[in-house]
Amino acid sequence: MIKINKLVIPVAGLGTRFLPVTKGVPKEMLPIVSKPTIMILLEEAIDAGIEEVLFVINSRKECIKTFFEMEELYEGKVDDIKEITQSIKINYVYQEKPLGSGDAILKAKDFVGNNPFAIIYGDDLIKGKSAIKELIIDYDKYQSNIIGISKADSKDLSKYGIIEFKENNEINRIIEKPNINEAPSNYAVLGRYIFNPEIFECLEQLKMQSKNEYQLTEAMTMLMKKQKFYGCKFSGKYFDIGSKIGYLKANIEYALDNDELSIELKEYLKNLSI
């Protein structure tokens, strides 16, 4: 059986929904309590047995690189970062122009080679069991492309790619940002994927879409004509930390789980009496 041991995390987007802070700090580096999101994503990957990761960055996001460099000054104080760097090999590739998720993933072609691989979006946080591990379990079962999906509120369906199922968990197609009454289900595509390497042939054929971007969904639609795709209904709770409200919710929920903070935070929230 082929082992999924390579992961791509695209983090080269502009983060326009979270301006102005994202002009100076990548959203993927903003803290969830005290850890930057990318650290939590790497912990999810290590839990799933991933051995090597490629960050798709740009020159305005060099702080992601320096974050993982070990300095004597911090010796003994950042053991959790050290543990990560000892468990997973970290690589970088550059996408200087934010030409969309499809273009970002195409930059990973040489890194991936000819094996199936995983993708985690840098601004999609899933709290709970390692979601990418759950996708890998499904890959082992179906031996085909897997997309991480979860139920979305009706009011949010028009923000996401929505799944039209064939039968069981097999996917027929993905409808990008449908109106509520045109949505074929309430299952949304939420930032976790496992693809066969043939996705790169599709990414290479992509045409530019609206907003001058190459969209990963288009490449998936092309590959769906030749290969099967399955939805993995991951069990964790999803947060879009690229949106202000998603970021705030994630911080509250992670803090409520933090022994140092939970009692005082609960008390504080109760007394807010909104």
Ligand code: UTP
């Ligand atoms: P998003 O579409 O959520 O990020 O991409 P964005 O474009 O930065 O967001 P807004 O809409 O402007 O606020 C999902 C992930 O893909 C990366 C992003 O950094 C994010 O982690 N991405 C997106 C790239 O690496 N390159 C791109 O061209 C676009």
